[in-house]
Amino acid sequence: MTTNRYSTSYRMNRVFRDDRAALIVPIDHGLVWGRVPSLEAPVNVMRRFLSEDITGFMVSTGIVKASEVDLARAPAMSRVLAIDAFWPTSASETGTGAIVTSVEDAVRMGVDCVKLLLPWNVNDVEKVQYCKRIGEVVSEASKWHIPVMVEPVFLNMPRSPEIIEKELEVARIGYDLGADIIKITFPGPDATAKLCDELDIPVVVAGGPLSGDMASTLRDVEDAISAGAQGVVVGRKVWQRPPEEASQVIAEMARITREKYSRRW
Template sequence: MANRYSTSYRMNRIFREDRAALVVPIDHGLVWGRVPALEAPVEVMRRFLPEDITGFMVSTGIVKASEVELARAPAMSRILAIDAFWPTSTPATGTGCLVASVEDAVRMGVDCVKLLLPWNVVDEEKVNYCQRIGTVVSEASKWHIPVMVEPVFLNTPRSPEIIEKELEVARVGYDLGADIIKITFPGPDATAKLCAELDIPVVVAGGPLSGDSASTLRDVKDAIEAGAQGVVVGRKVWQRPPEEAAEVIAEMARITRTSFTRRW
């Protein structure tokens, strides 16, 4: 039986038959301002456009500033972050909000919208997020645009307990109607568990720069072999020296082709 996504135009732009998605996120300024090595995000996009990647995660401003570049690279998918949370350093008192609408996303021609699902926030903010995501899912269905949800515990060390809680929040995102779950790599076993439980694509985020390039590549390989349908890796690539970054992204691209099994 064909999966419900098998004929979806935008989902098949994000997820190709022959490889896992390899998305470079450059939307960090939306919540963190001038991130080191991402002070000029469109310049970072131009650096990686010639590489063997499948797309970018972007903000509204980046979409507007890169229309010409992306028109000349129509195979590149774009995932638009449409919400933000401030400040991420104090989630107990922070607030999230939408910064763009689904209609904005459709007008700009992107392939997917992405929302956070912070869970170490006050109950009122959890309610706001669930309502917000539910409303976006409903609106997105009218336009046939996928919704990616990212469960996250803000400004919290990723202990085994937190990783297990992230898996629980991923289920909340699934039940709210997410088409894609994005989660910071929880290890191969937890990734396999999540992919087995949910009948939607799971993509794994790289997180902040840490470790050497070999450990980053090992995590990417483990994630894809565990069933992840893509990786979203930014700081662990573009915060490295340019020559090293080019080598890492090329090896990631190879892994996305050789270690991949399509699950939907």
């Protein structure tokens, strides 16, 4: 393992382990999307995956409160807490983002990381407000030694080559605002490698909506980790599949997170 500036950070080393890339299952979609199919009862989804070979969950405040006993019995599982939301995603140019959970509350709940969106197909005033929010969260989080994950995103837009390139630019804004981790929807292996080479913080890749077959999902995960991503955050492409198939996908992803992993920070 290479020496890194997070070597003494308890929470960062719960999110990122020495022997594998992070494999995080997000179940926080309700904050932005409401009642998502197959995630109507998010804690039940969590319980399905607690026995699988994953490293943690992405959660909301309500899920943390409802799953305290379950997670107390699974202390190795990390938790990334979404602390903001944006409405409406269908009209991002007129939508508004807001912090919905404080950093202090996140620490009180015992989570390992906080996560914020950084939407960029919003109006200029909202861009400024997002930069301000993230800057304030980074400042507050540093007092509690809790890492901040920032997710650049163009809401409700098709992922064209132009949008993918713009997301890389917004990832740099998140980095300059002080993010400890960048989460980005998989931009392809070359773009992932480029981003990982440019930034000296961990990059994790999101799976996005359910699409393609199991083989294509696994290929994307392998390409992302081989390109230097330190983890994958895969939800709908897992829990929207039939349970038996979902277990197969997780098992294969877990194998990839060990065999293709190279710690970079």
